[in-house]
Amino acid sequence: MEVIVDDGRIQAIEPGRADQEAWLSPGLVDLQVNGFGGDDVNIDGIDPGVIHSLTKKMIATGVTTYLPTIITASEEKITAALRAVAEARNCNTLVADAVPYVHVEGPNISPVDGYRGAHAREHIRPPSLAEFERWQQASGGLVGMVTLSPHWDGAEEYIANLSRSGVYVAIGHTDATAEQIRRAVAAGATLSTHLGNGSPAMIPRHANSLWPQLADDRLTATLIADGHHLPGDMLRTILRAKGTARCILISDAVAIAGLPPGQYMTPVGGEVELHQNGRLSLAGTEFLAGAVLPMKDGILRAVSCGGISLAEGLCMATENPGRFAGGIGMLRPGAAADLIRFTIDRDSNKLNVERIWLKGIEWSGA
Numbered sequence: 001m002e003v004i005v006d007d008g009r010i011q012a013i014e015p016g017r018a019d020q021e022a023w024l025s026p027g028l029v030d031l032q033v034n035g036f037g038g039d040d041v042n043i044d045g046i047d048p049g050v051i052h053s054l055t056k057k058m059i060a061t062g063v064t065t066y067l068p069t070i071i072t073a074s075e076e077k078i079t080a081a082l083r084a085v086a087e088a089r090n091c092n093t094l095v096a097d098a099v100p101y102v103h104v105e106g107p108n109i110s111p112v113d114g115y116r117g118a119h120a121r122e123h124i125r126p127p128s129l130a131e132f133e134r135w136q137q138a139s140g141g142l143v144g145m146v147t148l149s150p151h152w153d154g155a156e157e158y159i160a161n162l163s164r165s166g167v168y169v170a171i172g173h174t175d176a177t178a179e180q181i182r183r184a185v186a187a188g189a190t191l192s193t194h195l196g197n198g199s200p201a202m203i204p205r206h207a208n209s210l211w212p213q214l215a216d217d218r219l220t221a222t223l224i225a226d227g228h229h230l231p232g233d234m235l236r237t238i239l240r241a242k243g244t245a246r247c248i249l250i251s252d253a254v255a256i257a258g259l260p261p262g263q264y265m266t267p268v269g270g271e272v273e274l275h276q277n278g279r280l281s282l283a284g285t286e287f288l289a290g291a292v293l294p295m296k297d298g299i300l301r302a303v304s305c306g307g308i309s310l311a312e313g314l315c316m317a318t319e320n321p322g323r324f325a326g327g328i329g330m331l332r333p334g335a336a337a338d339l340i341r342f343t344i345d346r347d348s349n350k351l352n353v354e355r356i357w358l359k360g361i362e363w364s365g366a
Helices: 048-060 075-091 093-098 129-139 155-164 178-187 210-215 232-242 295-306 310-315
Strands: 002-006 009-014 023-026 028-033 063-071 102-105 143-148 168-171 220-224 247-250 262-266 270-274 280-282 288-290 339-345 350-358
Touching: 023 028, 028 048, 028 102, 028 247, 028 295, 048 063, 048 075, 048 093, 048 350, 063 075, 063 093, 075 093, 075 102, 075 129, 129 143, 129 155, 143 155, 155 168, 155 178, 168 178, 178 210, 210 232, 220 232, 232 247, 232 295, 247 295, 295 310, 295 350
Parallel strands: 028 063, 063 102, 102 143, 143 168, 220 247, 280 288
Antiparallel strands: 002 009, 023 339, 262 270, 270 280, 339 350
C-alpha cells in the first residue's frame, strides 16, 4: 500500500507495489515501559533528560507512543518521577508527542510474595485518593493509568473515582478473590496488567485471580510475549479465551533491555543477569527480573507461539493499545501519520524496522 500524508495526517491509502517484501504499519504503542537501553524511569534522582533519551530509544525500535511506567515506591519517589516526565513533555515536543500520559504500577498491589513480584514490600500500601491527587498535582494531571490489586478495603470507591476522572484502572499483582475482581470491574476497571504474571509459581487450581479475569469480557488483557514470561501454551490459551480484540502486547521493558548479555546492578531487582537467550533473571537464580524483548519482536513471538496471524499480532501492538491512548494506532484517513516500514527476518524471527515517520516526517534518530 501507499499512504498519502499531508500536514502530519494520513490523507489517503492507495494500493502499492505488490513485489515489495516490506510492510507498512502504524507506529507501535506500548502501554508499559519501565526503561530501555540503560535509561530507567524508576532510578533515584531521575531527571527529564532520562525521559528524552528513553523516548528516542523507544522510537528507534518502532514504538512511536509509549507510557513511562513508575512502579511501587515511596510517594516522594513516585512524584519525583512524575515531575521529570511532566517537565520532559513540557520542554520537548518529541516527548510530548510520544508520551500521552504515565502508567503507575502500584503501590496498591498485593504485599504477598509472588504476587508482588519485584515490587518493594515496604512501599506497598492501600489506595488513597488524597495521594492520587498529590500525584496529579505534581504532574499536571499526567497519571492516566493505574495498576492495583482490588483486595484492599476501599478499592471499589478508589477505582470508581479514578474511572470517572478518565483514568484507566488495571488489575495486576493481585491475590484478590473472584468476587473482589468482579466488583472492581463493576466499579470501572478495564484492564488486566501482564495477565499470567505477577503471580506465584504455585496457586490454587480453582480459587485464583486468573480465571475471573480470563472470563470477564469487560477486561482487556495486556501480555508479555517474550517467550519467558508466558509459556506458549498459556499464551495461546489466553488469546483463545479473551480473543485477540481484547488482548494487548506490552514489552514491560526494563532498563537492561537493549544492552548486551552480562551481569548488571539495577535499582529494583539488585544484581541481575541477562542471558544469551534474552532471559533476565536475578543473578544465580532462574527467577525472572524483568523483560527485555522490544515490542517489535514480541509481535513475532506472539504470532509463532500464539497461533495467530501477523495482522492480529500487529493489531495487538497498535490499534488495541491505541484505544487506551486516544484512539490511535490505525491506518485510516485523518489519523496521525506515525508509521513504520519493516521487513521480517524469518531466520531470527525478528522484525526489522527500516524507516519511521512521526507526524509524516521521516525520523532520523536525532
